[in-house]
Amino acid sequence: MIKYIAKRLLQMIPVLICVAILIFTLMFFVPGDPVQIMLGDYTSTPEQIAETRARLGIDKPYWEQLVIYLNGIVHLDFGESFILGNDVGEELLERFPRSLTLALSSLGFIVILGVPLGVLCALNAGKLLDKILMVLTLILNSMPTFWLGLLMILLFSVRLNWLPSNGIGGVEYYVMPIIAASVGSLANITRQTRSSMLEVIRSDYVTTARSKGLSERKITYGHALPNALIPIITICGSYFGFMIGGTTVIETVFSIPGIGSYLVNSINSRDYPVVRGSILFIAFSFSVIMLVVDLLYAFADPRIKASYAGNKRKKKETAETGADEQPAAGKEGT
Amino acid sequence: MAETTLEKKTFLSVENLLVQYKLSGETVYAVNNVSFTVAKGTTLGLVGETGAGKTTIAKAILRILPDHSLKGISGSVVFDGKDLLKLPETEMRSYRGKNISMIFQDPMTALNPVKTVVDQIAEGIALHQNMNKANARIKAIEMLETVGISADRADEYPHQFSGGMKQRVVIAIALACNPDLLIADEPTTALDVTIQAQVLDLISSLQQKLGTSMILITHDLGVVAGTCDAVAVVYAGEIIEYGSKEDIFDHPMHPYTVGLFGALPDLKKNVNRLSPIVGLPPDPTVAYTDSCPFAERCPHVAPQCREKKPHNAEVSQGHFVRCHLAGEIAGKAAP
Numbered sequence: 001m002i003k004y005i006a007k008r009l010l011q012m013i014p015v016l017i018c019v020a021i022l023i024f025t026l027m028f029f030v031p032g033d034p035v036q037i038m039l040g041d042y043t044s045t046p047e048q049i050a051e052t053r054a055r056l057g058i059d060k061p062y063w064e065q066l067v068i069y070l071n072g073i074v075h076l077d078f079g080e081s082f083i084l085g086n087d088v089g090e091e092l093l094e095r096f097p098r099s100l101t102l103a104l105s106s107l108g109f110i111v112i113l114g115v116p117l118g119v120l121c122a123l124n125a126g127k128l129l130d131k132i133l134m135v136l137t138l139i140l141n142s143m144p145t146f147w148l149g150l151l152m153i154l155l156f157s158v159r160l161n162w163l164p165s166n167g168i169g170g171v172e173y174y175v176m177p178i179i180a181a182s183v184g185s186l187a188n189i190t191r192q193t194r195s196s197m198l199e200v201i202r203s204d205y206v207t208t209a210r211s212k213g214l215s216e217r218k219i220t221y222g223h224a225l226p227n228a229l230i231p232i233i234t235i236c237g238s239y240f241g242f243m244i245g246g247t248t249v250i251e252t253v254f255s256i257p258g259i260g261s262y263l264v265n266s267i268n269s270r271d272y273p274v275v276r277g278s279i280l281f282i283a284f285s286f287s288v289i290m291l292v293v294d295l296l297y298a299f300a301d302p303r304i305k306a307s308y309a310g311n312k313r314k315k316k317e318t319a320e321t322g323a324d325e326q327p328a329a330g331k332e333g334t
Numbered sequence: 335m336a337e338t339t340l341e342k343k344t345f346l347s348v349e350n351l352l353v354q355y356k357l358s359g360e361t362v363y364a365v366n367n368v369s370f371t372v373a374k375g376t377t378l379g380l381v382g383e384t385g386a387g388k389t390t391i392a393k394a395i396l397r398i399l400p401d402h403s404l405k406g407i408s409g410s411v412v413f414d415g416k417d418l419l420k421l422p423e424t425e426m427r428s429y430r431g432k433n434i435s436m437i438f439q440d441p442m443t444a445l446n447p448v449k450t451v452v453d454q455i456a457e458g459i460a461l462h463q464n465m466n467k468a469n470a471r472i473k474a475i476e477m478l479e480t481v482g483i484s485a486d487r488a489d490e491y492p493h494q495f496s497g498g499m500k501q502r503v504v505i506a507i508a509l510a511c512n513p514d515l516l517i518a519d520e521p522t523t524a525l526d527v528t529i530q531a532q533v534l535d536l537i538s539s540l541q542q543k544l545g546t547s548m549i550l551i552t553h554d555l556g557v558v559a560g561t562c563d564a565v566a567v568v569y570a571g572e573i574i575e576y577g578s579k580e581d582i583f584d585h586p587m588h589p590y591t592v593g594l595f596g597a598l599p600d601l602k603k604n605v606n607r608l609s610p611i612v613g614l615p616p617d618p619t620v621a622y623t624d625s626c627p628f629a630e631r632c633p634h635v636a637p638q639c640r641e642k643k644p645h646n647a648e649v650s651q652g653h654f655v656r657c658h659l660a661g662e663i664a665g666k667a668a669p
Contacts, residue, residue: 125402126402202400202402203443204438204440204443204444205443205444205445205446205447207393207398207438207444208438208444208445208446208454208504208507209446209457210398210430211396211398211430211431211435211436211438211508212430212431212435212457212458212461212507213427213428213429213430213431213432213458213461213462214427214431214457214458214461215427223446223449226448226449227446227447227448300448301447301448302447302448302491302493303447303491303493306491306493306494
């Protein structure tokens with residue numbers, strides 16, 4: 001298992017280098033000039049512009065810039081922001097906990113609420129409760145995040161004045177962002193749990209468990225749910241990865257200084273080091289999360305664990321159960 | 335079948351059991367007025383083709399039929415003086431696995447893939463014998479050794495076992511709490527022929543050791559001959575012939591039973607073709623209320639078979655046949 005983790009961590013390196021080159025190239029060729037944006041259109045003289053370009057190092061040819069950039073990354077130096085002039089790495093580390101808090105707590109929210117709701121739906125499949133919840137989840141799933149966020153601000157901040165509408169601070173600042181960010185995925189996870197459970201509770205081993213005289217609660221949570229977990233873990237993993245870098249909308253609506261808002265602002269001002277640094281950071285987080293998800297699979301299903309452990313087992317009886325789900329190398333799309 | 339009197343004490347008696355499923359709007363008549371008894375320490379064989387309703391009978395006794403497709407269940411299953419079908423679910427639970435347990439047809443899917451085999455056995459023991467986890471585990475490992483699996487494999491998962499080994503685990507689960515009644519639902523169907531005999535021997539030897547009664551569901555007449563005391567032949571959800579093993583094997587009365595024996599290849603004769611029972615199994619969505627369900631396939635079919643449902647007639651002591659022509663065919667069928 002440790003060998004497997006080490007292997008996966010090593011595999012991350014080429015992936016991240018590819019991401020770095022890709023994002024560098026994209027930003028290099030994307031139209032728009034950071035210097036123009038920094039200095040404004042009319043006030044600056046050509047000399048000023050040339051001087052600034054030289055200072056930022058963007059007057060050099062593509063290859064030279066790329067080498068300088070990659071060299072920096074290898075030394076964990078992500079450069080300085082064009083606009084703010086501060087170190088990108090430090091800024092990312094400062095902003096990361098906020099995004100992580102948001103992502104973790106909304107993940108917790110959707111798991112704690114979504115999984116039991118899905119189980120409840122599955123156990124009452126076809127009945128009124130199930131139908132109501134399914135329609136409700138469909139509605140929640142179709143609500144745009146920003147719209148829900150704005151509505152909540154209108155109600156809870158402007159009207160009732162219960163919760164702060166933006167910024168960061170205590171717990172109260174996170175309540176609305178978490179709810180706004182989670183509702184869609186909560187509905188999603190409820191539906192996934194439901195269908196996954198429905199498949200499992202009709203399987204033979206659940207009948208076996210029932211024939212032992214176990215209570216329905218033990219059957220549901222002890223036998224059925226552990227088997228239904230795999231697709232749920234997948235969804236949670238990709239949701240979490242998405243949240244780490246992709247809560248742009250939520251961070252913008254609620255003015256939370258996290259990674260997402262950092263990235264969006266820097267794209268607007270063509271602040272190349274910040275864009276590159278953020279993307280690379282998001283790619284790295286995503287890779288780590290995917291690794292964790294794969295490890296969770298092994299934890300949830302001994303058959304997958306066996307395929308990780310490799311050929312060390314002497315007593316491999318048969319392979320009829322299959323399920324040799326080879327973990328796909330994390331594909332970083334950001 | 336109140337008139338049934340077997341010499342030994344009966345402790346399970348199923349009467350007028352009726353089970354219906356719903357299947358996309360249609361009613362499936364799975365079990366129709368089935369009655370039989372099992373005496374203490376004996377084995378009853380339920381024989382019939384696939385889809386005849388054998389497994390449904392078994393699951394109805396344990397009340398583990400799938401809720402989502404069950405339409406109705408009626409009749410009575412009297413076990414030790416109590417009607418199981420009328421018990422509240424919580425009380426029924428205390429019977430499952432403790433007094434009555436079941437071996438399932440397909441060992442490949444009957445075990446939970448994410449739990450170790452010892453956990454799956456210990457679970458029932460801890461529940462029914464008020465043991466703590468550690469003791470239940472010890473007992474479970476003993477059980478594994480009883481069915482021929484060494485203790486060092488106890489903490490392995492089902493996917494690490496072969497089919498025959500898995501079936502041994504299933505047997506260990508079923509017998510873990512010394513049940514009074516064991517229902518074995520085609521315990522050997524999914525296994526290799528070489529393993530079948532081993533598993534059957536294991537079941538019968540454990541059954542004799544523990545004094546367990548058994549309902550053995552099978553479509554294999556050879557298995558019946560080897561293990562059963564009484565035999566019930568199931569066709570279209572009904573028991574069409576019921577009697578002691580000798581009655582059924584030596585004097586089969588119902589044309590379907592005769593056909594079953596006829597379908598067995600005879601090694602002594604040189605035949606080029608097997609002789610199957612012609613036609614297809616009956617449509618389970620049809621309720622045969624005023625005709626014999628076997629009429630369409632019966633070589634001896636008479637006009638009355640399509641007009642009237644045959645009664646359950648006792649042709650000799652303890653031998654019941656549901657056929658209008660029972661007496662006549664018996665003579666013809668004798669080889």
